[in-house]
Amino acid sequence: MSEVTENKKAPREPLFSKKNKKLVTDPLTDNNPVTIQVLGICSALAITVQVEQGVVMGLAVIFVMVLGNLIISLLRNMIPSRIRIIVQLVVVASLVIVVNEVLKAFMPDVSEKLSVFVGLIITNCIIMGRFEAFAMANKPWPSIMDGIGNGLGYAGLLVLVAFFRELFGSGSLYGIKVLGSNIPGEEWGLYTMGYENNNMMILPPMALVIVGVIIWVQRSRNKSLIEEH
Amino acid sequence: MESTLDIFVKAIFSENMIFAYFLGMCSYLAVSKTVKTAVGLGAAVIFVLLVTVPVNYLLENYLLKAGALEWLSPEWADIDLSFLSFIMFIAVVASIVQLVEMLVEKFAPALYGALGIFLPLIAVNCSILGGALFMQERQYSTILDATAFSLGSGIGWFIAIVAIAAIREKIRYSKVPGPLRGLGITFIITGLMGMAFMSFMGIKYADETKKKDATTEVASTIIDSEENTNTNNTNP
Numbered sequence: 001m002s003e004v005t006e007n008k009k010a011p012r013e014p015l016f017s018k019k020n021k022k023l024v025t026d027p028l029t030d031n032n033p034v035t036i037q038v039l040g041i042c043s044a045l046a047i048t049v050q051v052e053q054g055v056v057m058g059l060a061v062i063f064v065m066v067l068g069n070l071i072i073s074l075l076r077n078m079i080p081s082r083i084r085i086i087v088q089l090v091v092v093a094s095l096v097i098v099v100n101e102v103l104k105a106f107m108p109d110v111s112e113k114l115s116v117f118v119g120l121i122i123t124n125c126i127i128m129g130r131f132e133a134f135a136m137a138n139k140p141w142p143s144i145m146d147g148i149g150n151g152l153g154y155a156g157l158l159v160l161v162a163f164f165r166e167l168f169g170s171g172s173l174y175g176i177k178v179l180g181s182n183i184p185g186e187e188w189g190l191y192t193m194g195y196e197n198n199n200m201m202i203l204p205p206m207a208l209v210i211v212g213v214i215i216w217v218q219r220s221r222n223k224s225l226i227e228e229h
Numbered sequence: 230m231e232s233t234l235d236i237f238v239k240a241i242f243s244e245n246m247i248f249a250y251f252l253g254m255c256s257y258l259a260v261s262k263t264v265k266t267a268v269g270l271g272a273a274v275i276f277v278l279l280v281t282v283p284v285n286y287l288l289e290n291y292l293l294k295a296g297a298l299e300w301l302s303p304e305w306a307d308i309d310l311s312f313l314s315f316i317m318f319i320a321v322v323a324s325i326v327q328l329v330e331m332l333v334e335k336f337a338p339a340l341y342g343a344l345g346i347f348l349p350l351i352a353v354n355c356s357i358l359g360g361a362l363f364m365q366e367r368q369y370s371t372i373l374d375a376t377a378f379s380l381g382s383g384i385g386w387f388i389a390i391v392a393i394a395a396i397r398e399k400i401r402y403s404k405v406p407g408p409l410r411g412l413g414i415t416f417i418i419t420g421l422m423g424m425a426f427m428s429f430m431g432i433k434y435a436d437e438t439k440k441k442d443a444t445t446e447v448a449s450t451i452i453d454s455e456e457n458t459n460t461n462n463t464n465p
Contacts, residue, residue: 038412041254085352086323093316101312116362119315123355125255204249205423212409212416219408226407 023145027153030222033126034157035215040126045161045207047117051174054162056103056110057117058155062148064095064121065130069147072135079136088131089122096121126154161210169201233377236369240381242429246356247389248422253356257390258415260350267394268387270350275383277351278360281325282379285318285361286372293317318361326352356386393419 033039040061047053071091072079079087100118103111111118121127130150135143166172171179171190180189189195200206219225231239246252253274260270291297295309330348334341351357360382369375396418405414 035412038258039255041251041258045251045254085349086320089319089323089352090316093319097312097315100315116359116366119318119362120252120355120359122315122319123353123358125353125355128353203424203427204251205420205427207251208416208420208423212413212420215413215416216406216408219413223407226410 020142020145023142024149024152027146027149028156030225032153032157032218033129033150034154035211035218036225037126037129039129040124040154041211045211046204047114048158048162048165048207049169049202050113050166051159051162053110053113054158055155055174056107057114058151058158060099060103060118061121061124061126061154062151063099064092065127065151065154066144066147067095068092068127069130069135069143070140072131073138073140073143076136076138084132084136085128088128092122092127092131126150157211157214160214161207164210165201165207168198169206171195171197231374233374236374237377237381240378241385241388242426244382245385245389245426246359246382247386247419248426250359252359253354253386256350256354257386257393257419258412261390261394261397261415264391264394264398267390271387271390273348273351274354274356274386274390275380277322277326277329277348277357278379278383278386279376280329281322281357282360282364283372283376284325285321286364286369286375288317288321289314289365314365318358318365322357322361323352326357356382389422392422 027033031037034041047057068088068091072088075087096119099121100111103114103118130146134146138146163173166174167178171177177189179195180191240246243249247254247257256270261267289297291300293310293314295311296306297310298305298308326348330341333348360379363382364375364378367378369378393415397415400414400418409417
């Protein structure tokens with residue numbers, strides 16, 4: 001609570017002050033919600049088979065994060081701390097219902113593919129985690145920035161994983177065959193030279209291995225992130 | 230029709246919550262440092278899944294599904310409340326977790342001591358809500374099937390977290406490259422375990438045709454690609 005009172009006394013900050021910018025850029029690199037904070041992996045990995053699903057899921061999470069952070073931040077002084085989890089769940093659930101209905105109406109095929117994972121945004125740990133750690137103690141505007149930053153960090157990782165899985169698993173990107181076609185009779189591109197898709201990439205375990213490798217690369221570039229054990 | 234036993238076995242092995250759908254990964258990674266705490270959390274997940282999925286099944290079939298209100302009055306037969314299912318399910322999960330916590334504290338203090346801190350965490354564990362949503366999507370025909378599914382999923386989750394906790398305890402004595410230490414190696418090991426668990430997909434279930442309709446898109450892509458791999462292997 002001390003943070004809240006401090007905020008009130010502080011002189012008015014410009015909208016895009018350094019601190020606010022940092023809220024957006026930090027989660028993209030050294031404080032990534034997935035690889036560093038270990039949040040939100042639950043619903044992230046199963047839907048990274050294709051870039052398109054990753055993009056849609058990322059956008060949905062950004063939407064829910066930003067609006068949810070805003071609502072929680074506006075309500076932060078009214079929520080009794082004993083029932084805050086339930087209040088937060090209700091806010092997220094209502095936003096996710098909106099997302100789900102929009103997806104069903106405008107992108108029925110993607111909605112079909114994402115199946116239960118849209119619903120699982122509700123229990124996505126990133127959202128609950130940011131509500132608890134940030135929106136409950138900060139003013140609306142920084143909360144929005146924090147929502148954008150973490151949402152983008154999550155979406156970015158999703159798209160990165162999906163990029164590798166779709167490129168090597170099905171030889172396409174965003175549904176466009178970039179490596180050529182392997183339909184018998186009309187082969188072109190790499191497939192004429194005997195290239196084969198790596199079907200392993202489509203299977204769930206490879207998503208985990210790819211995230212593991214991303215963490216490896218990230219931590220070997222920034223030694224301060226290395227864990228003791 | 231799939232038999233109840235099929236659903237149960239499938240939920241434990243070939244459609245394992247962790248290895249096939251990555252549900253409950255957050256607590257899986259966070260609470261798997263020692264076997265003891267992993268057993269506690271795993272038991273709590275089995276318990277909560279076993280209670281919440283049947284309750285949500287009743288809600289789904291007598292309240293939310295299109296035409297589910299017909300038992301009240303025939304005029305309400307065309308009401309479809311399924312858009313409310315997310316909020317209903319999560320409310321049920323959150324309140325049951327709270328209720329279970331209070332009941333366990335009152336009547337089984339020893340169990341409460343063991344599960345205590347994990348119970349509140351479970352409300353936001355993806356595997357619980359995931360169980361309810363999969364139950365809704367697959368439309369199990371009886372409550373017995375839904376219960377078998379929830380028990381199987383819980384046991385599958387338990388096996389997964391206890392196994393990774395045991396491996397992580399051992400890994401402390403081995404030399405892992407610095408940047409992979411902790412989280413990175415856990416991810417990769419989970420991936421390898423997932424590959425091992427995929428071999429359970431070879432189990433032949435009673436009715437193969439039904440299997441494809443019942444599983445979700447994710448699972449069917451897995452099965453498809455598996456078939457592709459098999460055919461690829463046969464013609465070198």
